[in-house]
Amino acid sequence: MTERAQGPARQEEFAGRMLRLLNDACLGHLCSLGHRAGLFDVMAGLPPATSARIAEAAGLDERYVREWLGGMTVGGIVEYAPEDGGYRLPPAHAAVLTRDAGPDNMAAFTQYLAMMGEVEDEVLAAFRAGGGVPYSSYPHFQDLQAEETARVYDSSLVDTIVPLVPGLTERLRDGIDALDIGTGQGHAVNLLARAFPRSRFVGMDISEAGIGEACAEAARWELDNARFEVADTAELTGSYDLITAFDVIHDLARPARTLTAVANGLRADGVFLMGDIAASSDLSENVGHPLGPTLYALSVFYCMTVSLAEGGAGLGTVWGRQTALRMLREAGFDEVGTREVPGDILNVYYVARKGR
Numbered sequence: 109m110t111e112r113a114q115g116p117a118r119q120e121e122f123a124g125r126m127l128r129l130l131n132d133a134c135l136g137h138l139c140s141l142g143h144r145a146g147l148f149d150v151m152a153g154l155p156p157a158t159s160a161r162i163a164e165a166a167g168l169d170e171r172y173v174r175e176w177l178g179g180m181t182v183g184g185i186v187e188y189a190p191e192d193g194g195y196r197l198p199p200a201h202a203a204v205l206t207r208d209a210g211p212d213n214m215a216a217f218t219q220y221l222a223m224m225g226e227v228e229d230e231v232l233a234a235f236r237a238g239g240g241v242p243y244s245s246y247p248h249f250q251d252l253q254a255e256e257t258a259r260v261y262d263s264s265l266v267d268t269i270v271p272l273v274p275g276l277t278e279r280l281r282d283g284i285d286a287l288d289i290g291t292g293q294g295h296a297v298n299l300l301a302r303a304f305p306r307s308r309f310v311g312m313d314i315s316e317a318g319i320g321e322a323c324a325e326a327a328r329w330e331l332d333n334a335r336f337e338v339a340d341t342a343e344l345t346g347s348y349d350l351i352t353a354f355d356v357i358h359d360l361a362r363p364a365r366t367l368t369a370v371a372n373g374l375r376a377d378g379v380f381l382m383g384d385i386a387a388s389s390d391l392s393e394n395v396g397h398p399l400g401p402t403l404y405a406l407s408v409f410y411c412m413t414v415s416l417a418e419g420g421a422g423l424g425t426v427w428g429r430q431t432a433l434r435m436l437r438e439a440g441f442d443e444v445g446t447r448e449v450p451g452d453i454l455n456v457y458y459v460a461r462k463g464r
């Protein structure tokens with residue numbers, strides 16, 4: 109059948125897809141609210157309950173909770189029994205929606221939707237005039253990012269991610285100098301400093317708010333082997349045995365210069381551990397990526413755009429393996445391998461050395 113003959117059926121099918129898209133996008137916003145208001149956590153701990161009981165347990169206004177429950181019910185996230193007005197969050201759904209779910213909590217991730225909405229006008233202006241959107245337009249980013257990545261670091265940084273580099277756990281136990289660039293709120297650094305008290309850690313970020321939170325956590329945990337600096341990674345100085353960058357390089361205005369500074373900042377047997385987005389640099393290979401549209405959306409609404417705001421490279425979230433490997437080699441890393449954590453569809457870890 110020709111494409112013209114297929115037309116009406118194809119159009120109807122696609123309209124159906126767009127309808128599902130609209131409903132799912134709206135459900136995403138309701139999930140974000142449910143996460144922030146603690147509703148999923150409360151419902152997971154309750155038997156089937158009325159909206160009044162749920163609102164009371166969550167300390168929220170019943171009218172809002174009832175309307176939210178309506179959306180959750182028609183969206184298939186919550187079950188509703190009209191006989192007694194009971195709402196129930198099935199355990200299988202709670203397992204991917206609650207704070208107890210840790211890294212499996214997908215409701216937390218939906219908070220990025222609201223962040224994208226906050227900057228849509230500025231992003232649209234950049235589509236028309238070029239340039240980008242500055243960090244100052246994202247007042248909630250540091251908190252959101254820290255919440256998102258803390259769930260991963262808490263569950264796997266020390267026991268799963270560090271061991272991706274052979275011998276690194278032992279070296280950290282013995283005592284080495286480590287630097288984390290683009291550390292955000294520094295939770296990764298503080299976790300490592302607590303786990304490896306003989307090593308010395310520095311966290312670096314341009315965000316004063318991020319570094320403020322990092323210092324506060326280090327003080328709460330009484331760490332004397334973690335310190336933090338407000339600084340541009342492209343200008344990093346000092347020498348280290350380990351440099352890490354988690355979800356940072358593709359956001360930078362000057363990624364190539366930063367990678368060269370990292371290579372120059374490593375001691376002879378030093379290692380660079382770079383966690384970044386698991387994707388291809390070839391668009392056609394990203395079709396079917398389980399997070400494909402999310403990654404390109406995050407790029408347009410944040411990663412590419414904050415870099416372009418500084419007149420930067422604008423690599424984008426989906427710069428991909430091939431570009432990352434090329435840039436690491438160009439920066440002076442002769443040995444580069446990639447590692448993945450089973451079950452983590454978002455990240456790939458590059459282990460890079462200057463050669464021995």
Ligand SMILES: C[S@@+](CC[C@H](N)C(=O)[O-])C[C@H]1O[C@@H](n2cnc3c(N)ncnc32)[C@H](O)[C@@H]1O
Pocket residue numbers: 253254257289290291292293312313314315318339340341342353354355356359360361
């Ligand atoms: C996506 S966040 C990742 C934060 C943290 N590594 C994590 O995993 O949660 C990227 C971080 O890079 C920081 N950043 C961007 N440009 C920078 C630069 N030139 N120098 C230092 N940090 C920078 C941002 O402020 C932000 O905290």
